[in-house]
Amino acid sequence: MTKATYREAVRAGLREALLGDPRVFLMGEDVGRYGGAYACSRGLLEEFGPERIRDTPLSESAFVGAGIGAALGGMRPIVEVMTVNFSLLALDQIVNNAATIRHMSGGQFSVPLVVRMATGGGRQVAAQHSHSLEGWYAHIPGIKVVTPATVTDAKGMLLAALKEPDPVFIFEHAYLYPTEGELDESAMVDLTRAAVRRSGRDVSIVTFGGSLWKALEAADRLAGQNIDAEVLDLRSLRPLDTSTILASVAKTHRAVVVDEGWRTGSFAAEVSAQIMEGGFYDLDGPVARVCSAEVPIPYPKHLEDAALPNVAAIVQAVRQLVKSRG
């Protein structure tokens, strides 16, 4: 175990991938000379050269599509899109090509493409750089959607994604890049299973990505109020590890889903529906959701804080639910 920031963990993953497989290359906006908008690829251009660390024009559709083509052509591209909001300019390639080609061609082609992007709010960069749209992406069959929340996952899920024969979309919460954690180099990191990050018996807080740390902090506060919360990190939104969610709910009988997406049509709604369908009779109360307020994320800190899920709101939602226990 070594200490590393999330950004260092991503960089270590990129480096290991580039060293380990000549088919791997990185392309995206400012990944080369600038070193990456979030400094994840700093130093890689110098080490691996411009053929493998490719700065692209601001042409999201073309370079994501080129990633699809390069994957079809035998390479293992890693495409960095600066933020999830920018990825909307590449939705045609993602939804119409990356996700469909395997099935639509009758199984003739695989698209082993990895796309990384920053997601989420909390940095006062307003409504065109702060949204959490990974739940949208999780709607699409044909791609895989993962949300590493720890430094071990930040590195390990990237390396695991590169072993996949199908497109994997990695959502890195922008707030996490400077945060530090224990990097477990020996961990076997998969792309499919949810992880219990804190064991508890009174309530299951189900979350992913940047919200994990808010959920863990909420669980600590709740512990002081004699409420023992279990915290589940989904890690992967598609495929969704429903059985781990249901096992947790079967134990705690209560669930609060925390999702930085907007409440309406949120990924939290999907988790809630899965619990209704598979764990209804285990529940002692309705599934609760803590999501973002239904507004474009505003710039001033007090408004942004009010718009995003926060520790107090999670604590309150849990207390509300647990109040009814007999």
Place this chain on the structure above:
Amino acid sequence: MSLEIDRTKALDLLRQMLRIRRFEEKAAELYSLGKIRGFLHLYIGEEAVAVGAMQAFTQEDALVATYREHGQALLRGTPAGTLMAELYGKANGCARGRGGSMHFFDASRRFYGGMAIVGGGLPVAVGLALADKLQGKTRLTACFFGDGAVAEGEFHESLNLAALWKLPVLFLCENNRYAMGTALARHQAQPDVTLKAQAEGVAAEAVDGMDVLAVEKATKRAAESVRGGNGPYLLEYRTYRFRAHSMYDAELYRTKEEVEQWKQRDPIVIFEGQLREWKCLTSEDLAAMEAAIAAEIAAAVAEAEAGPWEPVEDLTKDVYTSEQF
């Protein structure tokens, strides 16, 4: 005028154009019988483009085409029966029946679709060419698209990226003058496609798309330039679609006279006339050619008719490569 190419080659070009036309005439007939559903975009009138262009490629080269791709797939060598079965939606089709008319795929022939989002194939073609360049391969990627695609951002983004990185990709614009029903000059302030390409740093020229020999010559020259490591090249084939955009098109946007005028330049009729003039085609040759094509298409229809439907249990097969999802 004298014969510019040998007789065998000339007859083959004619045969290929006729083969595409007869295949599609049969497809239109089967459509009205309800054997084929969904969208069916016919290439009739544009055959000289695919036939001329495809002479420039080897089986090593990659191909990306559009939803009007029956001709390219036939020329690539995917058997007519496999393609007809795909039109039927049968499991013996070239995409197990899952794509239909708009989504022909053939991995064994490096045929990457069958892309039905206008402009959506261009970035993929750029990526295929990038993969070749990074792997030190000398083959090229040919990407067909229509005049409608030049309005898409993906067209400009892709040309720029290919030129910037000097990628071995050949952009082939089948300009049939209409983006579905909107004439090029009605949606583009600059309707000259070659100028747009040049503005992106891509060498470009326009060719008479109704003249199979001119198409072949220009495409071979452009392909040679691309293979020589000079970066991408764009050809604009000026052509015309004789039939409706798809099977549901009242053709309110063009006059019958205009269509009739273009039909005077039918690439098959014209080439046939040239061959007769050059004394390398007799009525017997033509009859034999037609008979062989008719037999091939009859066999293709029989293959499609006899083909099985994909079992419903396989509906979710191949959403992912590994089956555990």
